Amino acid sequence: MDAVLQFLEAIPYDQILIQTVNGIVTGMILALVASGLTLIFGIMDVVNFAHGELFMLGAYVGVVVMAATGNFWVALILSTLTVALLGAALQLTTLRPLIGRDPLTTILATFGVSLVLQNYALWQFGPVARKIQEPFTGYFSLFYLDYPWYRLVIAGLSAAIIGGFWLFLKHGTYGIWIRATTQDRVMAQAMGIPVPWVHTFVFAIGAGMAAASGVLFGPLVGVNHAMGLDWVLKAFIVVVVGGMGNLGGSIAASIFISLLEAYASIWVSPAQAVIVSFVVLVLTLLFRPTGLFVPTPK
Amino acid sequence: MSAAEPRDPLVAVENIHTYYGKSHILHGVSLQVGRGEVVGLLGRNGVGKSTTLKTIMGLVHPHEGRIMLAGKPVTSLPAHKLARLGIGYVPEDRRVFRLLTVMENLRTGLDRHGVTDARKQALLDKVFAYFPVLAERRNQAGGTLSGGEQQMLAIARAMMLEPKIILLDEPTEGLMPRMVSQIRQIIEALHREGVAILLVEQNVPLTLAASERVYIMEKGTVRHHAAASELKVDDAVIHQYLGV
Amino acid sequence: MTNRHTATYWIGFSVILALLVVAPLVLPEFWRRFLTEILIWGLLAMSSDILIGYAGMISFGHSAFFGLGMYGAAAALLMVRPPNLWLAIVYGLIGAGGVALFVAYFSTRLRDIYFAITTLIFSQIFYVIIFTWTEVTGGENGLTFSRPALAIPGLFSVPFTSATLHWFVLAVVAASYLLLRRITQSPFGMVLQSIRENEPRTRAIGYPVERYKMVAVMLSGLFAGLAGVLYAIQNRFAAPDFVYFLVSGEAVIFNVMGGMGTLVGPIAGAGFFLLLRELFSRFFTEYYLIPVGVIFIAMVIFMPQGLLGFARRWLNQ
Numbered sequence: 074m075d076a077v078l079q080f081l082e083a084i085p086y087d088q089i090l091i092q093t094v095n096g097i098v099t100g101m102i103l104a105l106v107a108s109g110l111t112l113i114f115g116i117m118d119v120v121n122f123a124h125g126e127l128f129m130l131g132a133y134v135g136v137v138v139m140a141a142t143g144n145f146w147v148a149l150i151l152s153t154l155t156v157a158l159l160g161a162a163l164q165l166t167t168l169r170p171l172i173g174r175d176p177l178t179t180i181l182a183t184f185g186v187s188l189v190l191q192n193y194a195l196w197q198f199g200p201v202a203r204k205i206q207e208p209f210t211g212y213f214s215l216f217y218l219d220y221p222w223y224r225l226v227i228a229g230l231s232a233a234i235i236g237g238f239w240l241f242l243k244h245g246t247y248g249i250w251i252r253a254t255t256q257d258r259v260m261a262q263a264m265g266i267p268v269p270w271v272h273t274f275v276f277a278i279g280a281g282m283a284a285a286s287g288v289l290f291g292p293l294v295g296v297n298h299a300m301g302l303d304w305v306l307k308a309f310i311v312v313v314v315g316g317m318g319n320l321g322g323s324i325a326a327s328i329f330i331s332l333l334e335a336y337a338s339i340w341v342s343p344a345q346a347v348i349v350s351f352v353v354l355v356l357t358l359l360f361r362p363t364g365l366f367v368p369t370p371k
Numbered sequence: 372m373s374a375a376e377p378r379d380p381l382v383a384v385e386n387i388h389t390y391y392g393k394s395h396i397l398h399g400v401s402l403q404v405g406r407g408e409v410v411g412l413l414g415r416n417g418v419g420k421s422t423t424l425k426t427i428m429g430l431v432h433p434h435e436g437r438i439m440l441a442g443k444p445v446t447s448l449p450a451h452k453l454a455r456l457g458i459g460y461v462p463e464d465r466r467v468f469r470l471l472t473v474m475e476n477l478r479t480g481l482d483r484h485g486v487t488d489a490r491k492q493a494l495l496d497k498v499f500a501y502f503p504v505l506a507e508r509r510n511q512a513g514g515t516l517s518g519g520e521q522q523m524l525a526i527a528r529a530m531m532l533e534p535k536i537i538l539l540d541e542p543t544e545g546l547m548p549r550m551v552s553q554i555r556q557i558i559e560a561l562h563r564e565g566v567a568i569l570l571v572e573q574n575v576p577l578t579l580a581a582s583e584r585v586y587i588m589e590k591g592t593v594r595h596h597a598a599a600s601e602l603k604v605d606d607a608v609i610h611q612y613l614g615v
Numbered sequence: 616m617t618n619r620h621t622a623t624y625w626i627g628f629s630v631i632l633a634l635l636v637v638a639p640l641v642l643p644e645f646w647r648r649f650l651t652e653i654l655i656w657g658l659l660a661m662s663s664d665i666l667i668g669y670a671g672m673i674s675f676g677h678s679a680f681f682g683l684g685m686y687g688a689a690a691a692l693l694m695v696r697p698p699n700l701w702l703a704i705v706y707g708l709i710g711a712g713g714v715a716l717f718v719a720y721f722s723t724r725l726r727d728i729y730f731a732i733t734t735l736i737f738s739q740i741f742y743v744i745i746f747t748w749t750e751v752t753g754g755e756n757g758l759t760f761s762r763p764a765l766a767i768p769g770l771f772s773v774p775f776t777s778a779t780l781h782w783f784v785l786a787v788v789a790a791s792y793l794l795l796r797r798i799t800q801s802p803f804g805m806v807l808q809s810i811r812e813n814e815p816r817t818r819a820i821g822y823p824v825e826r827y828k829m830v831a832v833m834l835s836g837l838f839a840g841l842a843g844v845l846y847a848i849q850n851r852f853a854a855p856d857f858v859y860f861l862v863s864g865e866a867v868i869f870n871v872m873g874g875m876g877t878l879v880g881p882i883a884g885a886g887f888f889l890l891l892r893e894l895f896s897r898f899f900t901e902y903y904l905i906p907v908g909v910i911f912i913a914m915v916i917f918m919p920q921g922l923l924g925f926a927r928r929w930l931n932q
Contacts, residue, residue, distance in 0.1 A: 120728050120731070120732065167912055167916065170916045171915075171916060174919070176727065176728065177673045177727060177728075177731070178915055178919060180673060180728065180731055181673075181867065181871060181915045182912055182915045182916065184864055184867070185868075185908050185909075185911045185912035185915060186908075186912060188864070188904050188908040188911075189904065189905055189908035189909055189912070191904075192902050192904040192905045192908065193902075193905055195901075195902065196899075196902040196905065246478065246482040249471065249475050249478055249479060249482070250479070252468070252470065252471060252475075253468050253471060253475075253479050256468050256469065256470055256471070257466055257468060259430060259450075259466075260462065260466045260468070261451075261479065262429075262430070262449065262450035262451045262454070263428055263430065263450050263451075263454055263460040263462070264451075264454055264479040264480050264528065264532070265451050265454035265455045265479075265480065265483065265532060266451055266479060267451050268451060269449075306735070306736065306739055309732050309735070309736065310736060313729065313732060313733075317728075317729075342747070344743065344746070344747050345743070345747055347743060348740070348743060348744075351736060351739070351740045351743075354733075354736060355721065358721060358724075358725070358729075358733065359721070362724070362725070362729075
């Protein structure tokens with residue numbers, strides 16, 4: 074009995090609660106990034122290797138606009154729009170010509186794009202990390218920590234963006250077009266839906282979501298050309314664990330994995346905490362390869 | 372050929388050769404459908420009837436030959452443009468959008484530029500009058516409908532495009548006899564409205580009853596062409612090509 | 616397979632081999648090393664070609680095989696005195712083989728995209744392990760060691776010169792090529808290609824597809840590891856950077872540029888890429904990947920068969 078009590082006393086409740094909040098915050102940003110990725114895969118079978126770079130470029134555009142206007146929200150909106158346009162341009166030039174070819178060629182093409190974008194950023198902005206200022210400072214007390222309000226706002230905004238997009242999908246003509254194209258590309262065409270343009274539009278949306286995540290995440294870490302790599306890796310894990318093409322699944326998986334990693338970082342270093350996500354991936358592949366949260370394996 | 376092909380056809384298929392990968396499926400298919408005509412396309416399984424429809428719809432492109440719509444060549448146009456130009460398609464396995472509601476399925480064809488709300492409502496009313504069960508189930512997901520109901524939805528969906536011609540691929544397959552006669556009635560109603568129909572079917576009596584002219588395919592090409600009335604009398608031809 | 620074809624092929628092979636043998640005698644030091652590097656990266660790309668070009672499986676896991684081959688060799692050269700060349704090769708192959716087994720077991724059930732992503736993630740798993748396990752792997756800084764002598768125990772032992780190292784590497788790469796060619800032309804190789812063309816049908820005929828894929832991954836892993844060993848010997852260090860998935864990405868680039876499914880194509884691709892890098896570095900310094908990346912994308916779209924792709928049929932007969 075004493076041993077149980079001792080064990081219960083030794084659990085670092087305050088740290089766990091803090092990490093829960095951290096996990097949810099990171100999870101929501103990851104969800105925003107992964108949503109774009111899973112959307113793109115679900116509708117056009119493209120694994121967008123350059124997704125992390127769109128996240129990174131979004132952050133950089135945010136830096137530039139912040140420097141020019143000093144307004145965080147303007148930076149967020151402009152960055153989202155700019156990178157969405159860039160995404161559309163990329164899809165038109167590098168992915169449309171590959172329709173009908175072996176789907177693995179799109180992996181190669183987007184991999185090439187990611188290399189070009191990364192080095193472009195390195196060239197334009199240099200290796201030194203930049204910073205985005207939070208739109209507001211201000212803390213509240215969470216145990217022994219001063220927890221910034223801003224982090225909660227990020228989580229809320231990410232959820233709002235995803236929620237807004239979900240509403241868009243459920244109502245309105247374009248939402249129907251996107252859902253129809255995702256379910257049956259051929260029949261959608263036969264119904265007069267301009268599928269090639271739906272693809273471009275969805276890619277742009279995915280890119281915009283990645284960019285928004287980049288700007289929201291910017292104040293938490295430094296913005297540098299390599300930031301996309303870690304995120305794209307995590308996003309891929311999330312998409313596989315959540316079930317490829319499954320929007321709800323990838324959101325759930327994002328939060329699940331981020332929470333686990335946050336808890337793990339109580340005991341190990343952050344660099345080692347990433348192993349958690351790898352372990353989850355391996356277990357998912359072994360036991361539920363269609364996705365952890367997918368109810369019935371197809 | 373004793374049945375006369377229309378002089379100014381709505382759809383003219385001229386000597387098309389279609390491949391799936393390396394397989395040569397259509398070896399020079401030619402046929403025509405006049406405005407408002409109901410034309411049947413018969414043949415055993417695997418002769419290329421569905422492929423012919425898909426080629427007309429622009430879902431596959433022929434290596435050789437032409438497709439003409441109202442006198443204009445449309446061979447290389449993508450399917451979504453052809454749908455907008457007035458070709459409706461009801462595929463062999465219905466292919467309703469399973470996760471969209473009945474209403475949303477209809478909207479994939481209904482939501483078009485330049486169609487007034489009044490006209491949209493009129494279209495919906497018409498289709499619900501033809502298929503009352505769809506009105507009942509309008510907020511249900513397409514995948515929860517029975518086979519017969521899905522067939523009705525697939526036809527209703529194509530009607531939303533206000534097409535000049537509907538390509539019907541085996542609409543009565545797997546349906547109970549009661550539904551088969553319902554399909555027959557729909558075809559007649561569409562014909563009365565002036566919509567042309569190219570009907571691919573395994574059900575020979577239905578095809579002969581509903582069509583004015585019939586083409587018979589074998590091994591990827593059209594082997595016989597006659598008025599339906601003739602074939603009703605001369606069933607030796609039917610036996611020869613269909614073994615029925 | 617006509618006799619004239621065989622003759623032309625072997626004459627061509629011998630000519631190129633002769634050129635590569637003579638090269639270090641006439642080239643300045645920088646280009647000598649450059650050529651050796653092309654051969655080593657070419658071997659890595661060739662190993663990747665087994666998967667991409669013959670089995671139809673894109674893998675981003677080669678950096679793990681390469682890196683473990685490198686670290687395996689490092690282990691041999693640091694732990695055993697005097698440093699033994701053959702032991703380094705053996706350790707390296709064991710290291711790479713072990714990783715390949717691990718990857719093969721998990722990944723071969725998965726189709727295309729899942730396989731590619733999973734191999735990438737496994738690559739990163741090993742990167743993280745190597746990066747953080749500083750006591751054993753030297754962490755971020757890697758390991759340095761001295762180059763072993765070219766020795767056949769009991770017969771002779773002579774330290775490598777730049778030229779003899781080049782010939783050694785050339786011998787290993789040439790032997791690997793011939794061996795791999797033999798394998799791809801064997802019934803095993805034919806089954807792999809049929810898996811690439813139409814996996815469901817191959818399975819339906821009755822072939823244990825997963826097992827073939829596992830063997831393909833093992834083969835690929837071993838030769839990639841061999842490339843890692845050669846790299847370690849040439850450069851005398853091992854670093855985690857080489858386990859990062861970007862190295863796998865580069866191997867894939869060499870494959871695409873040179874021509875998948877040709878075995879020699881990737882070596883040409885490696886040469887092409889490294890030459891482009893040299894060229895563009897003069898103008899763009901370290902941002903050479905921008906123009907080279909654009910060229911790569913253009914090749915994927917417009918010239919997917921790569922430089923030697925046109926000769927693919929011929930080279931495989």
